[in-house]
Amino acid sequence: MTLPPSSLVGQMLLAVAAALLLVQGLGAALIYRAQHEGFQAEKVNALAFRLIAEARGGERMHRRRRTGSDDFFSDRLHRFAVETSRTSPLRESERRDEYAEDKLREILVAQDFQPAEVVVVRRPVAADPYARFAIERRTDRLGMPPAARNRALATDLYVAGVRLPHASSWMVARVRAPPSTYAMIKPLLVQTLIIYIVLVGVVALILRRITRPLDALTRQVAHFAATQDPSGQIAPMGPADVRRLIIALNAMEWRISSLLDEKDVMLGAIGHDLKTPLAALRVRIESVEDERERARMASTIEDIVRTLDDILSLARVGRPTDPVERTELSALVAAVVEEYEDMGEPVELGTTERTVLEARATWLRRALRNLIGNALRYGASARVSMQREADKVVIRIDDDGPGIPEGSLQTMMQAFTRGDPSRNTETGGAGLGLALARAIAKQHGGALVLVNRRTSEGQVEGLTAKIVLPLS
Template sequence: MRMPRLSFLRPKSLMGQMLLAVAAALLLVQGIGAILVYRAQRESYEVGMVNAAAFRLIAETRGRGGVGHIGRHDRSPFAGPPLRGFPLQTSNASPANPGEPRDTRAEARLQRILTEQEFPSSGIVVVHRTVQGDPVGHDNTMKWAAHRGKDERQIADRMDDHLLVVGVKQPAGGGWTIVRVRSPRDANMLVQPLIVQTLIIYLVLVGAVALILRRITRPLAALTRRVEQFAVAPGSVGQLEPSGPEDMRHLIVAHNAMEARIVAMLDEKDVMLGAIGHDLKTPLAALRVRIESVEDDNERGRMARTIEDIVRTLDDILSLARVGRPSDPRERTELSALVASVVEEYEDMGEPVELGDTQRIVLELRSTWMRRALRNLIGNALRYGQRARVTLVREGGSAVILIEDDGPGIPDDTIEDMMNPFVRGDPSRNSTTGGAGLGLALARAIADQHGGALILANRLSAAGTVEGLTARLEIPVG
């Protein structure tokens, strides 16, 4: 079974980062709240146990016949359910064992209560134990279990209970009055509700944020895809339907208006270029006819070549201007066959063009424009490098066409500039060494039109000298 894609939850995406931030902030706030609530609960619980111990001390020594009353039910609201077997005791020794840690906070709190109630004492000791770890608690629990017929599991549960052992020393050399208070099993009763509450808040809040972000990111993703399509083929599809929150709708409407304006300007540019091409080619055609009346053959030939240069430059300018808005659709093409056919054209003309290794690669492209790019690159290689070697390989997800020459190369600091319009390798503008400087610019524009790239690099020998130039034309496959 194929799992659904959750690419929008990537940490780098808007939704992923927002949900991660909300989850982290919520975890921090809930963690702090849980700690504060837990500490308050524990504080209240400890206060309740100390109050329960003070209640038993005062009530059972003053109003119920003095110390040592055995077998009495403890119905203090702080001490949990009724208990048997934890009576008040008197002893000449402190209830704290040597080295056993004492709860000084509980001792101070109990001292304040006894002072307020005018209960005489000359010393207070408070320690925490389990029922298992307290001899009196253990013995009385076993007696209680035998009397009630409890099984081993129930006895073990009681043995793990928390026991507060309080000793109050009587003044004037009196002994110690000892009371034990057992905490109920639900001492941490708020921990589970806090966890459940946190999970519920997470589900509700993160779910709500996810829905809101989804309403934002879906139209945003659609707008991103639209911009990518528009960059490749302006005006090829209709306008994007506004969706999402009102702010996103306004953004999409503004984008549609901008896109319509750009398309209108491009259409206007195409009309203008068509008019320029028509208006210039018509008088050039008339000049071709008129030069036939020139009697000097050399002069007539020079004039004809000048007219051809103008026509070729005009064609390059018009092609470069229109490469971003091609009229022909993409077609599935066997690229190796296309490359071989272009090389054969030069071979038929006797040009030193060699076809190297090729791989069969089928992809969708505009074959007319790709032929134009290959001709420009091979023509540059022949013009500046005397010969051209063409190979076709597949690297990853791209088809790579390499055109190598044996020329002097290009200085590294000017390679990028050479692909700009009207920049030539020969600055003299001599027509015998090059055209108007539009060949590489047009080839790069065609590569960009197909989602690829044109990269120029000098080819170096083992000694580090330049052996020629390599033009690398990359076209993505699929």
């Protein structure tokens, strides 16, 4: 079973998109991890610096203006003094950041600063009364707009608490926390989307250049398969591999067409060379005095001519010379049945529906005659009907003969296969009638179907032959 999409372009684009998603996902995960660890290390270093400076007698920092951005105001808003508290900054509803705590402890120990306890939590500025009060007071003092205060209150803080050995109070420092996960992932998603659009667009253009000649080549091959006409071949185009394929298929079509032309010429010559001496034999047998023997010889010649006609017709059915015409099918069926009625044959015309379709009337008459002839030969009578079923029309020929063994229904439609193993021409032809009828139905895009009719007790009561033709 082929999973969607079924086209080459769709499958290639899906493969590229899946591969890009995997690679970009891994890259995004690595970039996110590196950025997150970098931001976190920066903030932990800032916390450690403030705590160590406070413990050693005060914080001295150079204040730098960063022109052309809002970082100056942001730094002013998020610069908090180290607070001394009797209790740990950790609240019951908060979760400790163990990674930040370990990093902070490592930095403090490396600076000969031995803490007894270290606590680091992340909380919104709005949930921290000290930070909230500081930001509101500074925005009022600096005359900053309310939007700047709201942006500052919407950020997060790292709140670090350190308790020294033999001390009952905590030093609490605050710095702005790294960007949230969403803020870090959003640029990666935008980057991925841009890469998707560019790469998939380029791949789609390349695939279009490849598949456009393949699509034209497919239509040409389908046309040749239906008509065996090599005219209208497409010119080589597309990549070098596709051009070589088009050249090879064009050459193959011309070779096949040439072989079919040679076959038609050969068959015409065979038909002419055989029918001429057979016509001469018809004349010569008139000199045979024994009337019974003369009749047998004439019958044999007629069988040979009929078999020869069937063989030539079967060989040429794939390349008919007569054009496709709009045909009123019910009138054609009625005309064939009327031919048998005029000859006194027990052929009955049943229900028909007026149906017009594109067909080769001469070939369809030939197929009907073969099927009706088989019904008369093996079933003594024939009933012909025609009806429309959805998007197709079915011509049905019923007989009352012995039917065909179930295992031989398909085999009987092969050339030179007969139900009578003795191959006695008095009980049947050369075994070409059903094969020719099936080839004619297939030529019109349809099929020949053989079905045994059975009684309620399961006994075979006759054979039904159906020519199924598409209406379109």
